[in-house]
Amino acid sequence: MNTLLITATDTEAGKTVLTTALAAYLQKYYPQRNWGIMKPIQSGVGDREWYQNLFLLKQSAQEITPLYFQAPLAPPIAAAKENRQVDLAVVWQTLLGLQKRHDFLLIEALGGLGSPVTEELTIADLAGQWRLPTVLVVPVRLGAIAQAVANVALARQSGVNLKGIVLNCIQPRSDAEIADWTPPNLIQSLTNTPVLGCLPYLDNPTDLDKLAQIASDLDLEILDTF
Structure with missing residues (x-):
């Protein structure tokens, strides 16, 4: 069973784009493989509905997102507004069930690597404790190098199995802007992490x-999961 967690430096960095691209890649080039998608915790309408509209998933809504809160806020805050708790046991049991049923599972994290899951744990903590192979999405913009360095440091501190970094243009960017703001060689040198x-x-x-074509252009061999 292969599992890959897609996280990022912050919200709106491109996790959904990368997860969708990888799912499209699997659907097009490996139609015989049984794969699934998981968004463990969602606050407000968003990614779960997105995946249900784009793909014919053999999963219930609860299996895609075992914890769903109404307010588009950090999970501990959204849960408190509903007088609920963030029950990670439910997420863990759903994850195990999906892993048993699928050859490959894509997991889109919420927020960024440092985003809170509970009042005590972040996405980085969860990725490390659950031993999830992870990819970090870094948006192409001024300051991206520092964000990449800081997030890789957080990943190492939390024991995350960080497989690589994917840069993402959240707005139209020229080749010069990409080279100046997110030079792959410099990011790899500073983080000792491959840019895919x-x-x-x-x-x-x-x-x-x-x-699917965009995903095929990534250096997916480094992930050693596809």
């Missing part, structure tokens, strides 16, 4: 053929 490639800005993020 750069996702271009997409006008139509629902074009599964384009997404």
Whole structure:
């Protein structure tokens, strides 16, 4: 069983784009493989609905997202507004069940690597404790190098099995901007973590053929999971 956690430096960095691209890649190039998607915790309408609309998943809504809160806030805050708790046991049991049923499981984390899951734990803590192979998405913008360095340091501190970094253009970027703001060689040198490639800005993020092609351009062999 292969599992891959997709996390990022912060919110709106491109986790959903990368997860969708990898799912489209699996669907197009490995149609015989039984794969699934998980968004362990979701606050507000968003990613679960996105995946249900794009893919014919053999999963219930509860299996895609075992913990769902109404307010689009950090889970401990959203849970408190509903007089609930963030029950990670439910997430863990759902994860184990999906791993048994699927050859490959894509897990999209919430927020960034340092985002709170509970009042005591962050995404980095969870990734480390649950031993989830992880990819970090870094948005192409000024300050991205520092974000990459800080997040890789957090990953190491938390014992995360960080497989690589994927750069993502959240807005249209020129080759010069990508080279100046997120030079792969410098990021790799500073973090000692491979940069798997750069996702271009997409006008139509629902074009599964384009997404599959973009994913195929990434250095997926480094992940040793596909």
